[in-house]
Amino acid sequence: MTRLLLTIQYVGTAYHGWQVQPNGVTVQERLQDAIEKVTGVRSGVIGCSRTDAGVHAKMFCCTLDTEYPLQGEKMAKALNAHLPKDIAVYKVREVAPDFHPRYQAVGKTYTYCIWNGKHRNPFYEDRALFISKTLDEGVMDKAAKGFCGTHDYKAFCSAGSDVEDTVRTVSECSVKREGDLVTVTVTANGFLYNMVRILVGTLLDIEAGRLPSDAIKQALDTTKRQDLGATAPPMGLYLEKVYY
Amino acid sequence: MTRLLLTIQYVGTAYHGWQVQPNGVTVQERLQDAIEKVTGVRSGVIGCSRTDAGVHAKMFCCTLDTEYPLQGEKMAKALNAHLPKDIAVYKVREVAPDFHPRYQAVGKTYTYCIWNGKHRNPFYEDRALFISKTLDEGVMDKAAKGFCGTHDYKAFCSAGSDVEDTVRTVSECSVKREGDLVTVTVTANGFLYNMVRILVGTLLDIEAGRLPSDAIKQALDTTKRQDLGATAPPMGLYLEKVYY
Numbered sequence: 001m002t003r004l005l006l007t008i009q010y011v012g013t014a015y016h017g018w019q020v021q022p023n024g025v026t027v028q029e030r031l032q033d034a035i036e037k038v039t040g041v042r043s044g045v046i047g048c049s050r051t052d053a054g055v056h057a058k059m060f061c062c063t064l065d066t067e068y069p070l071q072g073e074k075m076a077k078a079l080n081a082h083l084p085k086d087i088a089v090y091k092v093r094e095v096a097p098d099f100h101p102r103y104q105a106v107g108k109t110y111t112y113c114i115w116n117g118k119h120r121n122p123f124y125e126d127r128a129l130f131i132s133k134t135l136d137e138g139v140m141d142k143a144a145k146g147f148c149g150t151h152d153y154k155a156f157c158s159a160g161s162d163v164e165d166t167v168r169t170v171s172e173c174s175v176k177r178e179g180d181l182v183t184v185t186v187t188a189n190g191f192l193y194n195m196v197r198i199l200v201g202t203l204l205d206i207e208a209g210r211l212p213s214d215a216i217k218q219a220l221d222t223t224k225r226q227d228l229g230a231t232a233p234p235m236g237l238y239l240e241k242v243y244y
Numbered sequence: 245m246t247r248l249l250l251t252i253q254y255v256g257t258a259y260h261g262w263q264v265q266p267n268g269v270t271v272q273e274r275l276q277d278a279i280e281k282v283t284g285v286r287s288g289v290i291g292c293s294r295t296d297a298g299v300h301a302k303m304f305c306c307t308l309d310t311e312y313p314l315q316g317e318k319m320a321k322a323l324n325a326h327l328p329k330d331i332a333v334y335k336v337r338e339v340a341p342d343f344h345p346r347y348q349a350v351g352k353t354y355t356y357c358i359w360n361g362k363h364r365n366p367f368y369e370d371r372a373l374f375i376s377k378t379l380d381e382g383v384m385d386k387a388a389k390g391f392c393g394t395h396d397y398k399a400f401c402s403a404g405s406d407v408e409d410t411v412r413t414v415s416e417c418s419v420k421r422e423g424d425l426v427t428v429t430v431t432a433n434g435f436l437y438n439m440v441r442i443l444v445g446t447l448l449d450i451e452a453g454r455l456p457s458d459a460i461k462q463a464l465d466t467t468k469r470q471d472l473g474a475t476a477p478p479m480g481l482y483l484e485k486v487y488y
Contacts, residue, residue: 009366009367011369056367080364085364085369085370088364090362117334118320118334119320119321119332119334120332121298122254122330123255126329127367240476
């Protein structure tokens with residue numbers, strides 16, 4: 001038995017997130033379908049995280065235990081021939097038999113894209129949040145800096161999560177504009193449920209003056225979810241990188 | 245009656261091109277539907293060119309004659325509320341009553357995108373041609389330079405076109421790489437039917453050694469379509485800019 005680390009990309013629009021679930025098609029299910037077609041065996045894969053419905057991944061890692069002899073480029077090609085158009089494997093490599101894609105990840109980067117033109121852009125439909133009112137990305141970037149450091153991020157965790165330790169270290173949090181595209185980038189050693197989407201909703205509220213400029217700092221102190229903004233919708237969110 | 249110039253964008257994947265036709269939904273039809281919903285009147289629109297099925301536009305111009313009082317930003321917003329997700333108006337301005345969006349265009353820029361990674365990229369599915377063998381963009385760029393100038397481009401025109409004058413002036417033709425994305429950019433005072441797609445097919449054949457490096461120059465002399473490569477598929481083609 002060999003443990004393979006598969007690195008994949010997907011446009012999440014058509015999926016109910018990564019993880020297999022009773023109602024709705026998921027990325028994990030489609031990947032397991034393709035693996036079965038290639039290897040002839042139904043095998044489970046373990047992911048580096050869960051992504052929600054509509055969230056995208058430019059880099060997502062998962063492991064597969066298989067006795068099938070194909071590896072590397074050839075295995076990636078074989079799987080891609082059986083995957084739907086919106087999912088693709090771009091790297092396959094062998095890892096140690098005890099390698100775990102979630103526990104061994106030392107960090108991840110997420111980005112959140114906002115199409116900030118006057119009118120909606122068909123090329124960013126389902127791939128960015130559309131906001132027509134011009135955003136001051138400088139104000140957002142300044143507020144984002146308050147998100148960095150080692151803190152208890154409990155306030156930035158949606159209900160329904162059973163995680164006990166909510167302390168994380170955020171090493172990068174910035175907001176940049178390129179033309180009409182505003183991108184929020186967050187790198188941390190780990191993320192709580194909806195952490196980036198609550199951050200983005202909060203940054204938008206701070207920019208609009210609906211929340212005070214130090215709302216993030218305050219919520220890190222109070223650890224209260226209600227001190228923050230709404231959870232931003234999923235279509236702007238991308239799992240950008242996983243670090244091992 | 246006021247003549248409005250609408251500037252729109254569309255992802256062409258779902259459409260049988262711009263122009264209304266008996267079989268298959270087109271961008272023009274969907275736009276006319278939206279105009280009817282906003283103004284209450286069924287009006288025709290005249291486009292700056294025809295695009296084929298599956299071809300995209302980041303800038304496409306068309307005129308609408310209407311007595312409806314809305315203009316500018318407000319008209320764009322009203323139309324966008326009734327257009328499907330893959331089409332959007334981003335500019336509306338009044339033009340002279342004799343303004344013609346095709347005859348008055350002094351030039352256009354098309355781009356053609358090739359995803360040149362080892363594996364297919366879900367984010368470029370239907371938005372770029374996928375070629376896994378690494379392309380030498382330097383060879384392609386050098387060959388592309390031979391496309392510039394004022395020539396009879398008859399060889400670069402698909403059968404079925406009834407255009408008589410096939411002389412055009414190409415002011416820019418280049419091939420550039422950004423990571424795994426290779427982009428062909430062509431600017432001319434006018435384009436023949438499938439001109440860019442035949443050029444791209446030819447550049448790919450020259451790069452692969454299936455055609456001699458001076459194939460473009462030769463075909464401009466012979467004016468024979470058969471001296472060139474295949475017509476590249478539509479999904480990589482973008483109408484990028486229209487100049488007035």
